[in-house]
Amino acid sequence: MPELRRQTTIFNQGQEPVKRWHVIDATDRPLGRLATEVATILMGKHRPEYTPHSDCGDYVIVLNASKVGLTGTKAERSYRKRYTGYPGGLKLETFGHLRERRPQALVEGTVKRMLPKTRLGRVMIQKLKVYEGAEHPHQAQLAGLAAEQN
DSSP states (O other): OOOOOOOOOOOOOOOOOOOEEEEEETTTEEOOOOOHHHHHHHHTTTTEEEEESSOOOOEEEEGGGGGOOOTTHHHHHHHHEEEEESSTOOOEEEEHHHHOOOHHHHHHHHHHHHHHHHHHHHHHHHHHHSSSSOOOOOOOHOOOOOHHHH
């Protein structure tokens, strides 16, 4: 009779995993594909020690949010909906207009809808930093990461 193997699962019990910083350039990348990559990193699913009930994800910096790509006619036909709470208070804004006005909100909103709708999801979204241009104030964290790798 063949010997049975036991599979073991790695749990992060007690020790906090090392948080890394990832910089992603959004220039001409489709919004949905960019958001899935960012959400995967924020949740920690790219790591072998991923545990669904703990925060083992990394920090993500998204640059050039104003240049994110919208394929097909999504810029004109896809809407962001808000409701004010009053009769007739439905507010619609196209993704193209939102990308011009507040590109950070477009990327953050898309990523937020891909994260868990729990307390843990609210902690994960705080590790996302989105910037309209190519400049960001997190050079110190990236410099510390480069020093660790050397």
